[in-house]
Amino acid sequence: xxxxxxxxxxxxxxxxxxxLHGVSMEIRDNxxxxxxxxxxxxxxxxxxxxxxxxDVTGGEIRLFGRNIAALEPNQRPVNTVFQQYALFPHxxxxxxxxFGLKMKGVALAERRAVAGRMLEMVHLSDFADRMPAQLSxxxxxxxxxxxxxxxxxxxxxxxxxxxxxxLKLRQAMRVELKxxxxxxxxTFVFVTHxxxxxxxxSDRIAVMSQGRVQQIGTARDIYESPHNxxxxxxxxxxxxxxxxxxxxxxxxxxxxxxxxHRLRCPAETTATGRHHLSIRPERLxxxxxxxxxxxxxxxxxxGTDLQLLxxxxxGTPFTVRLQNSARTQVPEAGATVGLHLEEGAARxxxx
Amino acid sequence: xxGVRHYPGFLGIAVACLVVLYAPLVVVTIYSFNDSPSITTxxxxxxxxxxxxxxxxxxxxxxxxxxxxxxxxVLAATASTAIAVAAALAMIRGGRFRGKSATYxxxxxxxxxxxxxxxxxxxxxxxxxxxxxxxxxxxxAHITFCIPFAYLPIAARLSGIEEVYExxxxxxxxxxxxxxxxxxxxxxxxxxISGYLLAFIISLDDFIITNFVKxxxxxxxxxxxxxxxxxxxxxxxxxxxxxMLAVSVLFVSLxxxxxxxxxxxxx
Numbered sequence: 001x002x003x004x005x006x007x008x009x010x011x012x013x014x015x016x017x018x019x020l021h022g023v024s025m026e027i028r029d030n031x032x033x034x035x036x037x038x039x040x041x042x043x044x045x046x047x048x049x050x051x052x053x054x055d056v057t058g059g060e061i062r063l064f065g066r067n068i069a070a071l072e073p074n075q076r077p078v079n080t081v082f083q084q085y086a087l088f089p090h091x092x093x094x095x096x097x098x099f100g101l102k103m104k105g106v107a108l109a110e111r112r113a114v115a116g117r118m119l120e121m122v123h124l125s126d127f128a129d130r131m132p133a134q135l136s137x138x139x140x141x142x143x144x145x146x147x148x149x150x151x152x153x154x155x156x157x158x159x160x161x162x163x164x165x166x167l168k169l170r171q172a173m174r175v176e177l178k179x180x181x182x183x184x185x186x187t188f189v190f191v192t193h194x195x196x197x198x199x200x201x202s203d204r205i206a207v208m209s210q211g212r213v214q215q216i217g218t219a220r221d222i223y224e225s226p227h228n229x230x231x232x233x234x235x236x237x238x239x240x241x242x243x244x245x246x247x248x249x250x251x252x253x254x255x256x257x258x259x260x261h262r263l264r265c266p267a268e269t270t271a272t273g274r275h276h277l278s279i280r281p282e283r284l285x286x287x288x289x290x291x292x293x294x295x296x297x298x299x300x301x302x303g304t305d306l307q308l309l310x311x312x313x314x315g316t317p318f319t320v321r322l323q324n325s326a327r328t329q330v331p332e333a334g335a336t337v338g339l340h341l342e343e344g345a346a347r348x349x350x351x
Numbered sequence: 352x353x354g355v356r357h358y359p360g361f362l363g364i365a366v367a368c369l370v371v372l373y374a375p376l377v378v379v380t381i382y383s384f385n386d387s388p389s390i391t392t393x394x395x396x397x398x399x400x401x402x403x404x405x406x407x408x409x410x411x412x413x414x415x416x417x418x419x420x421x422x423x424x425v426l427a428a429t430a431s432t433a434i435a436v437a438a439a440l441a442m443i444r445g446g447r448f449r450g451k452s453a454t455y456x457x458x459x460x461x462x463x464x465x466x467x468x469x470x471x472x473x474x475x476x477x478x479x480x481x482x483x484x485x486x487x488x489x490x491x492a493h494i495t496f497c498i499p500f501a502y503l504p505i506a507a508r509l510s511g512i513e514e515v516y517e518x519x520x521x522x523x524x525x526x527x528x529x530x531x532x533x534x535x536x537x538x539x540x541x542x543x544i545s546g547y548l549l550a551f552i553i554s555l556d557d558f559i560i561t562n563f564v565k566x567x568x569x570x571x572x573x574x575x576x577x578x579x580x581x582x583x584x585x586x587x588x589x590x591x592x593x594x595m596l597a598v599s600v601l602f603v604s605l606x607x608x609x610x611x612x613x614x615x616x617x618x
Contacts, residue, residue, distance in 0.1 A: 053518055073521040086519040090537045099533075100523035151524065 004029040004064060004155055004187040005050060011058035012045055012211075019045040021211040022059065027155075027189060028204075029064075032181045034190045036198040037208035038234070043191045046208075047157050050189065051080050064154065074103070078155040079148035083163060085140045087132035093143050094119065094128040100151035111150075118146035121180070138169045145177075149184060156181075158190045162197065174201055195235050199223065207231050224280075227268050228350040232278040239279045239318050241292075245272045245348065253348045258314045261291045263341070267348035276349045281307070281321040283345030286331065290338035294318050296331050306330060310337065376596060383589035390584055400590040407587060409579065416575035419486065420555055423571065427493035428501070428551040434494070435501035435546055436539070443509045444517075459503075461496045469496065470563040477564060484566030492564050493554045500553045501546035504610070508542025541609050548606040552599055 005027040012020040020042045027033045035043035048054040050061060052073035060067050068076055079100065087096050094115050101111035119125050122142035132140055141161060148156055158177075162170045178201045181188045192198055198205050199219040207214045207222055207230070215227040226232035229240060243255040245267075253267035255277060269275055286308075294310035306328065308320040320339065322328050331337050355361060383401070387394025404413060438458055442451070461469065473492050474484070482488055516538060520530035536543075558573040565574060572595065580588055 051518075051522060053521075072526075073518070074524045074526055078522075080519070080522045082515050082519060084513065084515055086513070086515040088516060088519070088534055099520070099525075103520075103524035103529060147523070 002029045002064075003027070003062075004031070005189070006062040006065075007046070007050075007059070008062075009059035010046065010049060010056050010061060012042070012049060012054060013057045019211055020049075020056075023208075023211070023213055024059075025206050025213060025216055027187060029187055030185050032178065032188045032190065032201055032203045034192060034198040034202040034205045035208060036192055036195060036205050036234075037214075038193055040210075041208040042211040043193075043208050044159055047080075047159055047189065047191050050076075050155070051078060051157055052076050077153055078157055079151060079153040080157040080159065081144050081148045081161045083160045085132075085144040085161075085164075087140055087143055087147070089132055091132075092128070093124065093130050093132065093135070096132065096143060097147045097150050099147065104151055115146070115150055118150045119143075121149075121183075122146045122176075138165055138173070141165060141173065142176075145180070149180070149186070153186065155187045155189060158188060160191055160193070162192070163194070170197075177201060199235075207234065209234070225266070225347065226278055226349065229276050229278075232276075232347075232349055237281055237319060237321075239281060239284075240349075241277045241279065241312075241316060241318075242274060243277045243348070245269075245275050248272060248348075255346075255348060257291055258312050258316060259291075259293055263291060263346060265346040265348055266344070269348060269350040275351070278347050278349050279341060279345050281319040283342045284320045285340045285342065286320070286322070286329070287338045287340040290340035292318075292339040292341070294337060294339060296333050296335045296337055298333055299330055308337075310339075379589050380593050380596065382586065383593040385586055385589075388586060390586060390589070400586040401594075403587045404590050404594070409587065412570070413572070413575055413591065416570040416572045419489075419570065420572040423486070423490050423493055424551045424554040426490055427497050427554040428547050430494045431497035431550045432501045432505070432543060432547045434498055435505050435550075436543060438498070438502055439506040439509045443506060444514065459499050462499045466496075466559045470560040473560060474563045484564050485569050488564045488566065489561055489569070489571065492560050493557065496557070496560060497550035497554050501550040504545035504549065504606075505539065505542040508539055508545075512538050541612060544609045545606045548602045548609075552602050556595065556599065 003026050007026070008024050009022045010020055010024070011018070011022055023042070023046060035046060037043045045054060049056050050063075050068075052068070052071060052075075056069065060069060062068070063076065063078070087093075088099065091099070094112070097115040097118050098111040101114055106114070116125065116128065119128055122145055124139060124142055124146070127135060127139065127143075132143065135143065141164075144161070161177075162173050165173060174197060177188070177190075190198075190201065202219060204216060204218055205222055206216045209230050215222050215231045217225070222231055223235050226235060226238075232238045233240065241258065243257055245253050245255050247254045248267050248270050251267060252264055253269075255263050255265065255275075257263055257277075265277070292312060294312045296308060296310050298309045300307040300309065302324075304324055306322045306324050308322060308331070310318045310320065312318055318339070322330070382390060382393075384396050384398070385394055386397035386399060404410065442455060442458070445451075473488075473495075477484060477488050512535070516534050517530045520534040521527070525533060556573055557571075558577065561571050562574050562577070565571065570578070572591070576588055576591055579585070
């Protein structure tokens with residue numbers, strides 16, 4: 001698959017503050033690519049650099065092989081769906097959607113037809129002549145989407161477009177966005193701080209923190225094989241256990257768990273010494289005697305699941321997820337339990 | 352929390368202020384309809400002084416002065432509004448630049464400098480560069496002191512418009528000029544109209560500066576009224592004053608209404 005956006009060593013500084021520290025990634029054509037990270041991680045800055053609202057301080061961005069540094073926002077074949085939608089309040093819905101085509105010099109009849117089709121695609125044909133202020137948040141969101149798609153951009157940039165919607169609408173829009181991306185075949189670059197959003201929609205995800213890329217991969221990659229502590233902690237829930245690493249070779253490490261049990265597991269680091277092990281709460285089970293031993297502090301009922309909050313002998317907090325079934329035996333608070341790590345559950349992280 | 356009406360002394364102070372501010376205007380307005388040539392005794396309702404303004408012995412002088420006033424106000428308001436829009440764009444959309452605070456002070460300084468000082472300084476300036484006083488010098492002076500009045504509502508409106516609208520336009524292939532004309536200007540329009548009307552009114556009733564830079568034989572309505580009053584107050588002056596008051600009230604109300612409509616369209 002060819003490369004849509006090639007970002008290499010992009011640096012962005014504002015005065016003395018650095019928002020992006022040499023970020024590199026390749027976004028493939030026809031891909032739903034997500035930039036995921038907490039606020040202030042640089043994901044929106046990177047998106048704005050691609051759109052042309054910010055100049056990069058260093059490095060370069062290539063769009064289908066072409067360096068776009070010298071291009072004004074209106075000269076870049078990308079469109080943006082803004083977080084606040086930014087629908088033009090003085091124009092009707094259809095005029096908003098047709099705006100990009102008008103600027104491109106498309107004749108009135110044709111741009112009306114295309115805008116009409118776009119509104120149909122987002123199920124808003126009946127609202128063509130309304131003003132944006134007369135629409136609900138979810139409808140405005142879909143108009144913003146139609147407006148950005150109407151000029152048939154090569155890449156669509158989406159800046160946290162779902163964050164202003166309520167939960168139900170947000171979940172419905174996730175499916176709709178993914179469908180739209182598949183229908184149109186346009187490369188989507190989606191910015192979000194919501195990991196669930198990222199995991200459910202993306203072909204690939206770039207996890208960012210403090211202006212750096214922490215890991216790039218599929219949802220499964222970053223959830224099951226997190227590279228470092230930040231990724232393991234930010235994506236989903238995890239137990240971070242400090243362990244002694246005695247030997248590392250061929251991507252596998254020998255570690256000593258608190259309590260003395262020895263374990264061999266995949267490693268993201270090549271250094272020995274003190275490092276962190278990531279163990280997902282659902283990859284643990286209760287046994288009489290397991291690799292780890294802890295004391296139950298509290299059991300939280302979550303409906304489909306039970307969450308067991310426990311503590312190891314050295315004081316490290318620990319979470320176990322148990323399926324809520326008739327066969328599950330739930331220990332009382334204060335009970336001592338043995339924990340068994342499923343095959344491949346543990347992963348040694350880079351710092 | 353009690354309403355302001357229950358504050359001690361509210362009624363007395365409010366009434367005193369209203370009387371001092373508006374009683375003279377009310378008296379002038381009422382007496383402009385006085386049939387008697389006296390300005391103190393009521394002789395019945397009549398339009399005669401309004402007729403006098405338009406057809407009486409001074410009609411030609413007032414007519415010419417009114418023409419000057421209105422044309423100067425239109426030109427000065429247009430020019431100062433255009434300059435104020437440019438200034439507001441630089442101040443609010445121009446990012447950070449050296450001397451920004453100083454620029455802000457310079458734009459608003461004319462509001463603070465005593466008008467008589469501006470008047471004398473402007474006159475000295477015009478004579479120093481050898482510009483003959485007359486219509487043109489009045490116009491230049493008016494454009495200058497109208498800028499801050501036009502600037503304030505435009506800048507207030509602009510700072511309430513998020514930059515994301517222009518960015519959305521640029522993103523959708525609009526050039527800088529198109530983004531301004533098709534997106535920012537329509538959103539800014541309530542501020543522009545408000546600023547224009549304010550500048551128009553300020554120009555229309557300026558007296559001090561105009562009186563200094565108008566040159567011989569050149570009159571605007573305020574200077575003509577002043578000249579006429581020097582020979583004693585006649586009821587026709589009250590009629591003219593009432594007419595000017597009506598125009599001012601009309602413009603201020605328009606400005607207010609435009610702003611209110613603007614509030615509603617603010618996204």
